[in-house]
Amino acid sequence: MIEKNIVGQSVPKVDAFGKVTGQTRYAADLDIAGALHLKVLRSKVAHGLVKKIDTSRALKIPGVTAVFTHADIPGSNSYGIIVKDQPVLTNKVRFKGDAIALVAAEEESIAVKALDAIAVEIEELPPLFDIQAAMAAGAPAIHDNGNVLTVTKIKRGNVEAALDQAAAVVSRRYTTQRVEHGYIETEAGIAYMENDMLIIKAGTQNPHYDRRDAARVLGLPINKVRVIQTATGGGFGGKLDISVQCFLGLAALKLGRPVKIVYDRQESFVATAKRHPFIVDYTSVAAADGRLLAVKARIFGDTGAYASYGPATLTRAAVHATGPYEVPNVDLEAFCVYTNNSFSGAMRGFGTPQIAFVFESQMDLLARELKMSPLEIRRRNVLRPGSITATGQELTSSVGIAKTLEAAWARALEVMPGLGGDCR
């Protein structure tokens, strides 16, 4: 038993041999005889109603097998991890890059030609590119239920009363940017029918969710769909959403032929999730000894055209809004807001990196205000066993931040001996 235990041992990665020899097959490396190539027609405008799609010219091109639109979706034309708000092929455009039509052709170059031959009539609506415009009264609704998707509130103690005892108050607005995951492998996959079973093989982080959504949009029972994850060339949260899976399933099911799709880098950038850009209004309240008395924050996350993991990302941002610091009084609200930008979803840290930039900047500013070192103010506020978090959880063990802080400081002194002095 003992000698089989690998915890604490350095073991070679199980799939490393195939990767260093080039034998590992990623989705785009899969070859399937007779496969049709798929390409997606994407919107060039950010907001509008699709009035008419004329595929007749595209269908006349030799080698074009089919062109699909929203009218061809056999099940419900909506998917999503948390909220089913994203269509496979849309009749309402919500961002530049929304999928409108899917072409299947004998060769990739023919499929590309067919995209140009599809005529789409769109009645444009005013696009909303920033959170405040989307939240403004009277803003056009991007989805039926309006542009504020979710609001997460965390309230504890009495922030107003804490303000009366404050020695220092720092209020600032912070903004963070949209980030693309940039995994080196773009999205790709193949699909085929095995008797009445639909098989989809794709690079993904979420095969079980993919299967559920593919079955939903195709109107199939879930046990008639298999999703097989191929070796995946990076994801970082960006391959948790549906990308190529439903396109593959739709074409393979309707045509009864194997199909293949590979996004190029531009399509991967345009069509898939990003890290949520945030706007944060944040107020920190501290006593003269540096102890945090209260935090008030309003967090606004731009989830773009679709929810993806937005509601969870904003909830996470609210839960982590006080960072690794003990704050007795909090008033936190986080808003997940639709805009006509590319949709935002999961990306490493899930809303926490954005808010960490905010609360750590605030600690530095508070330290300056109180003429205290940035290290010392953190020492006085870090969570310890016995601390109660902003959400009311009492921490009983495994609270490593105080130790980490001292270890980081010791290491900083080693590599930068000039530190110390006033900084302590």
Next chain:
Amino acid sequence: MAAFHLEMKVNGELVAVDIDPGMRLLDVLREVLHLTGTKEGCGEGECGACSVILDGELVDSCLVMAPQAYGKEVVTIEGVAALGQLHPLQEAFIEAGAVQCGFCTPGMILAAKVLLDHNPNPDRQEIARAISGNLCRCTGYSKIIKAVEIAASRIKAEAGAASD
């Protein structure tokens, strides 16, 4: 379009194929010769996933038109392990944990191989420069640099043992 008769050496073997002259070397390797160890990450010379060795030099095969390889010698990741024996770089990449998703790995190993072929004693700076055209989004590079150091010292030790 008239086909182009391409002759080149790939991983030590003579290859002769008739291709569309508009194809990139990357397409010929992947689609005609089925050497899919060479990856496409960007198609525009940014990521290095498509790196191969062309007459001893590292190139982005997405930026090489296939006819440009006429009469030349190409080494892809499939040609790095000699007779089923992993190259010291491949071993070191596994050992040092330099492989995560693995999508950059073939290009990285070839970039490192070109470096070590020219300079058996690189310092960290030189290793970093040699792989600067190859993007990795998973590892943070430090384990890749470590792997190249391990491989370099092994190759040296082996060469020393052989000449004793």
